[in-house]
Amino acid sequence: MALKETDLQEKTIPKTDVDIEQKTDFRSGNEMAAQAAAQINYHVMGYFPITPSTEIAEYLDEMKTEGKHDIVLIPADGEHGSAGICYGAATAGGRVFNATSANGFLYMIEQLPVQSGTRFPMVMNLVTRSVSGPLDIRGDHSDLYFGLNIGWPILLAKDPQAVYDMNLIALRVAEHKDVRLPVIVAYDGFFTSHQKRRVQYFSNRDAVQKFVGETPKGYVDSLDTSNPVTIGPYMNDPDYINNKYQQSEAMYNAERVYLEVAEEYAKISGRKYGLLDLYMMEDAEVAVFLLNSASDTAKDVVDKLRKQGIKAGVIAPEIIRPFPKKAIQEALKNVKVVLVGERADSFGGHGANLTHEVKAALQEIKADTTVLSRIYGLGGKDFYADDAEAFFQLCLDVLQGKEVKAFDYFGHTPGKAELVPQRVLKPLTKEETTGFVSVTKDEETGELKVKMPPLRGLTAKAKRIAPGHGACPGCGIFPGLETFYKGIEGDVVVLFHTGCAMVVTTGYPYSSHRITYIHNLFQNGAATLSGVVEMFWERKRRGEILVSDDITFIMITGDGGMDIGMGPAIGAALRNHKMIILEYDNEGYMNTGAQLSYSTPLGHMTATSNVGGFQSGKPFHHKDTAQIMAATNIPYVFTGTEAFPQDLIKKAAKAQWYAKNEGMAYGKILISCPLNWKAADEAGNAIVANAVNTCFFPLYEVEHGITKITYDPEEKGKRQPVSEWLKMLGKTKHLLKPENAHYLKMFEDEVERRWRRLKAKHENPYL
Secondary structure (H helix, E strand, C coil), X not given: CCCCHHHHCCCECCHHHCCCCEEEEEECHHHHHHHHHHHHCCCEXXXXXXXXXXXXXHHHHHHHHCCCCCCEEEECCCHHHHHHHHHHHHHCCCCEEEEECHHHHHHHCCCHHXXXXXXXXXXXXXXXXXXXXXXXXXXXXXXXXXXXXXXXXXXXCCCHXXXXXXXXXXXXHHHCCCCCCCEEEEEECCCCCCXXXXXXXXXXXXXXXXXXXXXXXXXXXXXXXXXXXXXXXXXXCCHHHHHHHHHHHHHHHHHHHHHHXXXXXXXXXXXXXXXXXXXXXXXXXXXXXXCCCHHHHHHHHHHHHHHCCCCEEEEEECEEECCCHHHHHHHHCCCCEEEEEECCCCXXXXXXXXXXXXXXXXXXXXXXXXXXXXXXXXXXXXCXXXXXXXXXXXXXXXXXXXXXXXXXXXXXXXXXXXXXXCCCCCCCCHHHHCCXXXXXXXXXXXXXXXXXXXXXXXXXXXXXXXXXXXXXXXXXXXXXXXXXXXXXXXXXXXXXXXXXXXXXCCCCCCCCXXXXXXXXXXXXXXXXXXXXXXXXXXXXXXXCCCCCCCEEEEEEEECCHHHHCHHHHHHHHHHCCCCEEEEEECCCEHXXXXXXXXXXXXXXXXXXXXXXXXXXXXXXXXXXXXXXXXXXXXXXEEEECCCCHHHHHHHHHHHHHHHHHCCCEEEEEECXXXXXXXXXXXXXXXXXXXXXXXXXXXXXXXXXXEEEEEECCCCCCCXXXXXXXXXXXXXXXXXXXXXXXXXXXXXXXXXXXXXXXXXXXXXXCCC
16 A cells, blocks of 8 residues: 555654643653553453563552552463463453563463454553573563564554553554454563653543543454354364465554554644654665664664764664565665664574565565664663664675675674683582481381481581572572472482572572572473483483482472463373472562462462552462372372471472382472561561461371371460461551451461361371
């Protein structure tokens, strides 16, 4: 279709054309995404925390406590689940919203073509971030590029203002009768998501409601029982290709609809969005093509070059799906050299995705334009004016006849032999960790007997975690792990899920681990370690010589890892691999900023279960992971804390025996998180001890299905009311107020119910 000049260049409408009141403020991109969602007042948001998009759900939860919206916020067990929640809600005829980043986006990606292929609209904010491995939480576009082929229109927001505006435009595009597709609004993690900029937004939600209109009716609705429908049927040829043709046509329609909606939006907001954000491109001879926030940096350099008589310009697309081919052809038809800078690579493709799409567009019109490609800014590497100037210099070098590589990385540095990381501590020897604790099996009763020295004697046992890590003061992870490790003898290989313990001990090129350490993501740790375990046993069976033929394999999980990783953990348990899974329970997703997890207790305050006039903390009870794992019939399950060290050390020793001789062992240790529990740094030991004495966190073990309580505070005369434990935590002070008495009673009743059920199991081996 023909493009008007305003589609390419005009960015503002005179304020005299705008009569709807707007508020001026300083806000971040995540704040503006939440503001837009709240004013739209979506029906449902399924979500899962992942940096740097997590704040959107946090802001929306906080706003809900203040009664600013009615969105049903559903915390999923992982991004795959959150995508399923959103899809289900979309089929049910309402408006749906989500936000994610990086590996979370990839984890849900299986679901995303399902939604676009069945034509159910929604809006998702993709706060772009590096895809691991290795793990990096900062911003590039490696996640965004995985979304280019899922059938979702993709709008780009280069600053917080555009985040707000694009979210409003995106919903209109998604719901348009000629589109009916889910839409992504993508913006740069940390650069745009967290940096505050001057913004404007509508003061009155009614203006937003009027712009987006009522939820369209007359389409497929899984709740319309008067009109039964089949959603997502099995399809054969030629129906499937016909379906995809219709989807393709809808995608191309999105370009026209986007322009129409953007023009309508400009009339009420004063802000114009087109297909491309062009700067000084009218007569440009050299140009850079950049997505999102980096484009503004390049504009400053253009001003400098123009003063030197160099005709430079910047192109920043505001939509990349559908790809604005004709607009790019028009913008570049007279440009001699363009450099396409991309914050992601298509490995082995001699340039990333958009480079080839720009080349293809120019080839169609036989433009005499040289296209250079540079991969830059990976892992959140900053893009400065000097970098933009270097990009332009490469273009000028081509004009001067110099030889310039068509494709390369920019900003990488060669390694230096003298900087190769050196081992600081000698590897642990088996002798340093062996001979302290022993386990024997009574041949008559089958009972395991643990023999261990006094705690003072265990201080001579070498630590598997070296001094020095980046954890918060008072973090309970390391006292808990070190106490557990005291019961483990000999050679060990550990796998850590993503989480606080992983992040604070492995900042490259340093590591706090004195034993072999592997990392994998939340959802797949148990499966990964299963592969390591079975390779160990198979290599032994084949007679291969190993450095050690007696290794204990341990997976460390926490920070919600037994939510998103529950499925693979149960799978590994059912297969009964010879390994230990140890969960440190800090009652939240602490590594992403203390959002609720399924281990967060009822009523506890987190960043996504805020306390205010309209809600009082987490609205449902916590998951009993130990009982879930016991139900898989693995040989051994236990609970423990650092506050009862002898108990925990004995259980660790028994877990190791089972992992070597029979199969999987699972342990759950409660650890304090002073920062997010809002407690004193030095009070961790007392807090977890009180959790045991209130029977909130009972100490027990399950051997071959038989439950045994290993510490009974009632028998010891030490049982405390649950309120005594809650008093120690700032995150639960609200539960002790009279207006929340019913929540406190619900919590106390559930603690008592679980304790009585455990006592019954202790007394009856058949339960």
